[in-house]
Amino acid sequence: MAAWQISGEYMETCNCTxxxxxxxxxxxxxxxxGDCKAxxxxxxxxxxxxxxxxxxxxxxxxxxxxxxxGAGNITVGLIIDEKASDPQVEAITAIATGAAGGPMAAxxxxxxxxxxxxRRPIRFEMDGLNRSVRAGDLVDQACEGVPSVSAPxxxxxxxxxxxxxxxxxxxxxxxxxxxxxxxMKWNDSTGTRNAHFTPFAWAG
Numbered sequence: 001m002a003a004w005q006i007s008g009e010y011m012e013t014c015n016c017t018x019x020x021x022x023x024x025x026x027x028x029x030x031x032x033x034g035d036c037k038a039x040x041x042x043x044x045x046x047x048x049x050x051x052x053x054x055x056x057x058x059x060x061x062x063x064x065x066x067x068x069x070g071a072g073n074i075t076v077g078l079i080i081d082e083k084a085s086d087p088q089v090e091a092i093t094a095i096a097t098g099a100a101g102g103p104m105a106a107x108x109x110x111x112x113x114x115x116x117x118x119r120r121p122i123r124f125e126m127d128g129l130n131r132s133v134r135a136g137d138l139v140d141q142a143c144e145g146v147p148s149v150s151a152p153x154x155x156x157x158x159x160x161x162x163x164x165x166x167x168x169x170x171x172x173x174x175x176x177x178x179x180x181x182x183x184m185k186w187n188d189s190t191g192t193r194n195a196h197f198t199p200f201a202w203a204g
Contacts, residue, residue: 002203004091004100006047006054009124010165011131011197013141013174014038015186020194023169026162027070036065037186039141039179040165041133042096042200043124049091049100057084058122059092060135061104062115064184069110077115077182079135081122093117095204102204103164115182129155131172131197138181143172143195155197169196 120136145155
């Protein structure tokens with residue numbers, strides 16, 4: 001039996017223009033702005049680690065890559081819902097940094113710096129193909145899925161991607177993407193930037 005498992009919903013926005021070249025190049029392309037700033041938001045609907053229940057807790061992995069993501073030297077910071085207990089914070093930190101194994105452990109060799117952990121109220125909302133996440137004064141992001149013609153009510157998707165959250169991602173445009181945390185600053189509401197969302201299920 002797995003030492004831990006979590007499942008729920010994910011969304012992210014980044015500063016790349018749509019469609020993010022990291023996804024289509026297996027992390028080998030230069031981000032459209034030269035560097036990459038991303039907020040990877042996770043809402044745990046059901047989860048547990050070493051007897052600690054994680055249901056209903058959200059967290060955001062903030063990432064900054066100074067160039068090609070596959071080249072490493074990525075700075076990572078973590079925002080955890082302020083309602084989480086200390087044992088929940090400890091469990092989520094281990095999962096989100098890859099210390100507990102699982103999908104994020106594959107990214108660990110690319111991480112050059114861990115910027116720390118912040119705690120804020122996190123609100124993760126869904127409405128059809130729309131997603132939004134706010135973490136106090138640190139992150140405010142929203143996206144709209146690119147609708148599929150062949151599958152009404154669903155977004156276009158991309159499969160077999162090198163992404164820690166899921167191998168299938170829904171394509172979306174960021175309608176709002178605002179970060180100001182861990183030295184990462186970004187503010188865009190043009191609707192031209194990249195976003196993704198999908199359900200997720202992790203274990204380690």
